[in-house]
Amino acid sequence: MSQKPQIEPLPAELVHEPLNWLFAEHYRHRQLCRLIERVGTATVLLREETEEILTFLRQDMALHIIDEEEDLFPLLRRRCLPEDELGPLLGSLSAEHRDDMEQTRVLTTLLEQALAEGRPPGHDLETRRLFTDFALHERRHIALENAIILPIARLRLTPGDLRALSTRMAARRGVVLDRTEDERPADGLEPSGGSV
Ligand SMILES: [Fe+2]
Numbered sequence: 001m002s003q004k005p006q007i008e009p010l011p012a013e014l015v016h017e018p019l020n021w022l023f024a025e026h027y028r029h030r031q032l033c034r035l036i037e038r039v040g041t042a043t044v045l046l047r048e049e050t051e052e053i054l055t056f057l058r059q060d061m062a063l064h065i066i067d068e069e070e071d072l073f074p075l076l077r078r079r080c081l082p083e084d085e086l087g088p089l090l091g092s093l094s095a096e097h098r099d100d101m102e103q104t105r106v107l108t109t110l111l112e113q114a115l116a117e118g119r120p121p122g123h124d125l126e127t128r129r130l131f132t133d134f135a136l137h138e139r140r141h142i143a144l145e146n147a148i149i150l151p152i153a154r155l156r157l158t159p160g161d162l163r164a165l166s167t168r169m170a171a172r173r174g175v176v177l178d179r180t181e182d183e184r185p186a187d188g189l190e191p192s193g194g195s196v
């Protein structure tokens with residue numbers, strides 16, 4: 001019997017509010033962290049939760065990192081002022097994204113093996129710690145982005161930047177947003193792929 005997903009879907013209307021979209025996505029990452037801790041420390045295989053984590057890591061998590069690395073962070077580097085002193089933080093968050101992708105591959109392999117073998121993925125202390133450490137680091141990363149990155153983005157990004165951000169994040173998920181000619185961003189932040 002199929003149970004209700006533990007990670008809530010994103011409200012569709014947030015596509016027009018990209019910074020609220022990213023904030024809501026962070027809330028979903030916190031739900032992911034709770035799920036990862038539960039599955040990673042369980043003494044039995046939680047099959048549906050394991051499949052939900054795998055789907056989220058492969059799709060939502062991967063796209064979110066691309067949203068930040070290819071769109072949000074470049075826009076912030078362009079718009080932030082020297083007194084924002086954002087450069088070092090953006091650099092360390094990008095390094096964490098690279099670590100996240102590596103750790104995500106490790107957890108994905110463990111979860112796939114667990115499903116194939118019908119046993120819990122956290123089969124010893126060391127393996128369980130991979131899951132709890134991932135959740136710990138992810139929560140810290142989200143807290144920094146919510147406390148510093150998103151508030152500065154709200155201050156510095158222009159209406160055109162925000163529309164371009166919406167368009168690109170939507171296009172990445174196969175959604176085409178209408179926009180008028182005068183809404184096109186001036187700074188070369190055009191969607192790749194030409195579907196919009
Ligand atoms: Fe991030």
Ligand SMILES: [Fe+2]
Pocket residue numbers: 026064068142145
């Ligand atoms: Fe993020």
